Every structure is written in structure tokens, then in C-alpha cells.
Amino acid sequence: MNPTSTAQAAAAQSAAAHAPAAGPTAAAQVLPPPPLLSARGLSRRFGPGCDLCIELTGDAGATSRCPACGTVVAVHDVSFDVGAGEVLGIVGESGSGKTTLLSLLHLDTPADAGSMVVDGYGDLLRSRTSDAELRRSAVVMVHQNSLAAGLAPRLAAESNVAERLLRTGCRSFAEARARSQDLLAELGIHPSRHTDPLETFSGGMAQRVQLARALVNPPRVLLLDEPTTGLDPSVQADLLESVQRVTDRLGSATVVVSHDLEVIRILADRVLVIHFGRVVEDGIPEQVFDDPQHPYTQLLVASRLR
Amino acid sequence: MSDAPTVASLAAEHGQSEAYAYLDERTKRNVRRALLKALAIPGWQIPFDSREMPVARGWGSGGLQVTLSLVGPTDTVKVIDQGDDSSANASSMRSLISRTSGCAETTVTEEATIIQSRHRIPEIPLRGDQVLVLQVPHPEPLRRVVTNDAVALEHHAERDYTPAWLDLYDDEARHGAPRTGADYPVLVEGTTLMSPSPIPRYDVLRLGNRPHATLLGAGRRARVAALPPFTSVEPLVFDDRPLLAESAAEPCIRCGSIDSYRVQSGGRYQLAAEAGNGPWCCSDVDACRTRRNDP
Numbered sequence: 101m102n103p104t105s106t107a108q109a110a111a112a113q114s115a116a117a118h119a120p121a122a123g124p125t126a127a128a129q130v131l132p133p134p135p136l137l138s139a140r141g142l143s144r145r146f147g148p149g150c151d152l153c154i155e156l157t158g159d160a161g162a163t164s165r166c167p168a169c170g171t172v173v174a175v176h177d178v179s180f181d182v183g184a185g186e187v188l189g190i191v192g193e194s195g196s197g198k199t200t201l202l203s204l205l206h207l208d209t210p211a212d213a214g215s216m217v218v219d220g221y222g223d224l225l226r227s228r229t230s231d232a233e234l235r236r237s238a239v240v241m242v243h244q245n246s247l248a249a250g251l252a253p254r255l256a257a258e259s260n261v262a263e264r265l266l267r268t269g270c271r272s273f274a275e276a277r278a279r280s281q282d283l284l285a286e287l288g289i290h291p292s293r294h295t296d297p298l299e300t301f302s303g304g305m306a307q308r309v310q311l312a313r314a315l316v317n318p319p320r321v322l323l324l325d326e327p328t329t330g331l332d333p334s335v336q337a338d339l340l341e342s343v344q345r346v347t348d349r350l351g352s353a354t355v356v357v358s359h360d361l362e363v364i365r366i367l368a369d370r371v372l373v374i375h376f377g378r379v380v381e382d383g384i385p386e387q388v389f390d391d392p393q394h395p396y397t398q399l400l401v402a403s404r405l406r
Numbered sequence: 407m408s409d410a411p412t413v414a415s416l417a418a419e420h421g422q423s424e425a426y427a428y429l430d431e432r433t434k435r436n437v438r439r440a441l442l443k444a445l446a447i448p449g450w451q452i453p454f455d456s457r458e459m460p461v462a463r464g465w466g467s468g469g470l471q472v473t474l475s476l477v478g479p480t481d482t483v484k485v486i487d488q489g490d491d492s493s494a495n496a497s498s499m500r501s502l503i504s505r506t507s508g509c510a511e512t513t514v515t516e517e518a519t520i521i522q523s524r525h526r527i528p529e530i531p532l533r534g535d536q537v538l539v540l541q542v543p544h545p546e547p548l549r550r551v552v553t554n555d556a557v558a559l560e561h562h563a564e565r566d567y568t569p570a571w572l573d574l575y576d577d578e579a580r581h582g583a584p585r586t587g588a589d590y591p592v593l594v595e596g597t598t599l600m601s602p603s604p605i606p607r608y609d610v611l612r613l614g615n616r617p618h619a620t621l622l623g624a625g626r627r628a629r630v631a632a633l634p635p636f637t638s639v640e641p642l643v644f645d646d647r648p649l650l651a652e653s654a655a656e657p658c659i660r661c662g663s664i665d666s667y668r669v670q671s672g673g674r675y676q677l678a679a680e681a682g683n684g685p686w687c688c689s690d691v692d693a694c695r696t697r698r699n700d701p
Binding site: 113208252258259263266267272273274276277289294295396 | 504566568571572574575578579580644645687
């Protein structure tokens with residue numbers, strides 16, 4: 101599938117969703133709600149760049165590094181929409197640009213081009229609100245490693261969760277505690293462990309604490325970076341089930357990045373396959389994994405079966 | 407030109423040279439400039455050129471520099487240490503101040519124009535013409551929760567005190583109450599977090615909206631801070647968890663007060679065998695004496 105046409109199709113779909121009703125027939129139709137997250141033409145290169153970068157990279161050159169100038173085209177012209185309660189899965193091999201895309205969405209890395217409109221916040225890439233402020237309420241990331249997420253190992257699990265509430269001005273201890281403990285319990289942490297220091301938690305439980313912290317102030321967009329890496333299969337399944345339940349209830353737009361196609365199959369409503377920084381295929385998981393069109397996706401699916 | 411007397415003219419009248427009160431004029435001007443800035447931004451820590459003093463750093467060198475920069479020969483100075491005028495440290499500093507500046511010294515709160523204090527605020531209400539100088543060991547209120555000074559400064563600049571709130575939340579969640587006894591952090595004018603020096607919680611609740619200026623000096627960390635008269639000072643507490651003052655088991659054995667800040671006699675120096683068994687008495691010796699004389 102041509103990624104440019106994917107972008108155009110998505111843009112046209114979005115425009116149709118936002119267009120005013122033209123007549124009685126149109127008014128009778130139920131228009132889909134506008135997407136919570138609408139990314140258009142997101143691009144990011146690392147290097148000086150030249151006129152040949154786009155032409156010589158991607159499928160054409162079978163590389164993301166421009167042979168002419170050495171620039172890495174990490175992400176090129178990526179567009180997608182994610183609605184409320186919807187989960188978008190992103191798969192690709194190491195170095196394909198998944199993490200860069202996620203860091204663009206989390207405003208950790210500035211984008212060279214494109215826009216990222218979040219419902220109620222406008223285009224985050226051009227927002228006058230500080231990135232730190234936007235990361236508190238508009239886009240929240242659950243990192244692969246709970247320590248990289250800035251969790252405090254010496255503090256109680258519930259304190260780590262409540263931190264997000266305190267940061268946004270909650271000054272009632274009872275309210276902060278009730279919300280933190282409810283979410284921890286919902287994510288499967290037994291109440292007797294809520295006040296234990298986080299350093300005494302296993303990897304899977306720390307990941308749940310991180311997830312609870314991300315969700316305690318329900319964000320518009322939830323970004324999950326390899327949420328189950330390093331966890332054993334039973335814990336993975338349990339965690340994924342918790343993620344599904346809570347994101348369904350809160351109605352955030354979720355973007356999940358994973359190597360593990362099974363994780364994507366369980367969680368995602370739609371899948372983007374990224375290769376050399378470009379979207380090479382997208383669709384619902386069954387369609388992409390059962391009937392892959394792009395050679396890379398076919399290879400990916402075949403490797404999983406081997 | 408104003409006819410208002412200057413420290414120099416007052417000193418001359420009393421037969422003293424201009425450079426008196428231990429510090430040279432340049433140092434005193436530097437401290438005064440820092441204090442003016444501190445008064446302009448209540449609660450904000452202002453750096454100054456802290457000098458070597460004849461007391462060890464951490465023993466009141468900051469408070470001493472503030473007092474010596476303010477004192478004139480017509481002043482009356484009182485120095486207290488944990489409410490007591492007669493501790494070795496308090497008497498030594500009072501003597502140093504009065505002998506190098508020619509000012510009068512007192513132990514009576516009402517008579518003093520400058521009151522330098524370690525870890526207490528006098529219980530007799532101060533007037534607008536008095537100045538309270540507090541000795542501060544650690545001026546950075548985020549010290550316990552943010553170890554990097556540069557990061558702490560960013561938190562102050564953004565008025566983002568989440569680490570302090572988080573520490574408080576963790577204490578409440580795990581211990582049921584804040585673990586911070588003395589030196590409880592306060593919000594000045596609802597915006598700036600400040601260390602009030604290690605005064606008890608009883609005094610933290612009496613820090614705000616006072617008619618007098620409060621100046622805080624930290625010699626070791628070379629910082630001053632100030633609370634102008636009638637500044638709002640609130641302890642950092644959750645809306646549903648008010649800060650409670652310390653309670654004493656018994657009334658003062660000397661004056662019978664039940665609402666003063668009381669400690670068990672012997673204090674920190676008491677013998678271990680007597681710990682918890684001594685009689686309770688007022689920490690503020692002058693206030694206790696006043697109550698006894700005028701019950």
C-alpha cells in the first residue's frame with residue numbers, strides 16, 4: 101500500500117467527518133465522532149539532509165540512511181487518526197522508526213514537519229502551552245522500563261500514582277488517595293501492597309503502577325512503549341487484559357508500540373506496519389496479519405510463525 | 407537631603423567609628439542589599455557574601471551577620487536559643503553584638519528592637535517596630551526531596567512544588583502524619599515554598615500576618631530570606647489534613663500555662679534515665695517569666 105495514499109485517504113476521511121451536514125440525507129447519517137488524535141505527515145530526519153534523501157531511502161534503497169549524505173530518515177510522512185477508546189498498534193523491526201515516532205508523539209523529539217492535533221488541545225507541535233504541561237494531560241507515555249518513567253523506587257506505590265494528581269493541583273489527600281488506590285486495585289495490585297515502596301515490586305507490578313500513574317488523570321492520548329517486554333507470558337496476558345479494560349473505560353486514544361505481534365493482535369483495533377521510517381501497511385489486525393500485502397509484513401508474519 | 411539619622415551618624419554620636427559591629431561596611435551593605443531583595447520577594451532565597459564569623463558555621467553565623475548589618479547603637483538586642491536567653495551560644499552572640507556595636511542588650515522581649523532567635527519565635531507578640539532574625543541551618547525547603555540544587559531552583563522558578571507535596575503524601579499514606587517535626591515547609595503568599603528554620607510546628611502556625619518583619623539568615627549556605635510585615639504564610643498541608651501543633655502532656659510547672667509551647671525540663675541535655683520523666687515547662691523563658699510576674 102502506498103503510504104502517501106494512506107495519508108490522503110485518512111485526511112479525506114477526517115475532512116468528511118468534520119464537514120457540516122449538506123442536506124437532509126447527510127443529516128440523517130450518523131457521522132463518526134472526530135478523532136482524539138490526528139497525526140498528519142509526521143517526519144523526522146537526523147542529519148544534514150539533501151534533495152535525494154527521500155528518493156534514496158525507504159523501500160527503494162532498502163535503507164533509512166541516505167547514501168548521498170548519511171542522513172537517517174527516521175520517520176517520513178506518517179499520518180493516522182485514533183478515536184476515543186481506540187487502540188492503534190505500531191509494529192516494525194528494530195531501527196524502523198517506531199521509537200522515534202513515539203517520541204515525536206510524546207513531544208520528546210521535535211518533528212521536522214507535520215501536525216499532531218489532539219482534541220481540545222489543537223496542534224500540539226505548534227501549541228503555546230509548554231511541552232511539560234501537555235505531557236501531564238494531553239499525551240502520557242508508559243515506558244518500557246518503569247525506572248525510565250521517573251517512578252520513585254523509595255516511595256510507596258500509591259504515592260507514585262498520586263504524584264500525577266498532585267502535579268495537576270489536587271490538594272485533597274482523601275481524594276488523591278481514593279483515586280490512586282481504586283486504580284491500583286483495578287489494575288490488580290492488592291490493597292495490602294499499596295503503601296509498600298516501589299523497589300519491593302516485581303517488574304510486572306511496577307509496570308502496573310506505571311500504568312496506573314499514567315491513567316489516574318485520564319489523558320487524551322496514551323502511549324504504550326513495549327508495555328510487556330521482559331514480563332513472563334502469564335503476567336503479560338494479565339497486564340494486557342488490565343490495559344484493555346481500563347482504556348475501554350477511560351476512552352483515551354491509545355497508541356501501542358511493540359515487537360510482539362501477539363500483543364498488537366490482542367490490544368489493537370488497527371495496525372500500522374513501519375519499515376525504514378515509512379508506513380508500509382495499515383488495517384485491522386486480522387487483515388494485516390492474516391493477509392499481509394507488503395513483502396516486509398509478509399516476512400514479519402512469517403518470522404512469527406517460524 | 408533627608409535629616410534621618412544614618413547608622414554612621416548615630417555611630418559617630420556614640421563615639422564609634424563607621425566600621426563597627428564586627429563587619430566591615432562593604433559586607434554590611436551587601437547583606438542589606440540582599441535583605442532588601444528578600445523583602446521584595448517574600449520567601450525567596452537571596453544569596454549573599456557570607457563571611458567567616460567568630461561562631462562556627464551552622465551555629466548562627468547567618469543570623470549574626472543579618473543582625474550585625476542592621477544593628478545601630480540605639481538598638482536593643484535580644485538573642486534566644488530555643489526560647490532561652492541564657493544558653494552559652496545565645497549569651498556569647500548577644501555579648502558579641504552589644505560589645506562590637508555599643509547597643510544595649512536585654513532578655514525582655516518588649517524592650518528589644520532586634521530579636522535574634524534560634525528555633526523559636528517569641529511567644530509575646532512582637533510589634534511593628536521590632537525585627538525578628540531567625541537563624542537558618544538549611545534554607546532550601548526542597549533539600550530532602552530534590553538533592554540537586556539546580557533542579558530545586560527550577561522547581562522554585564516554575565513554582566512547581568510537586569516533590570514536596572509528594573513527600574507529604576507519602577508520609578501521610580505510610581505513617582498517617584507528616585514526619586517533619588521542626589522546619590516544616592511553608593508557602594509564602596501562596597506561591598513560594600520556604601524553609602521557616604527549625605521552629606516547632608507551634609511556631610509555624612504563628613509565622614504569618616505579623617506586624618513585624620522576619621529576616622532569615624543562613625550563613626553556611628550564604629542565603630537570606632525575609633517575610634515583610636503582614637505576609638501570608640501557610641504550612642504546606644492538604645486541605646483535609648490540617649497541621650497540628652505539638653501537644654504537651656502537662657501544664658508548665660512554673661507558670662501553669664496550658665497553651666504555650668512546652669518541653670520537658672532538661673530538654674535534649676537531660677540524662678537518658680530521666681527522659682520522659684521530667685516536668686514540663688515553657689520553652690520561651692521570657693514569656694513564662696512574664697506570665698509568672700503578671701498572672
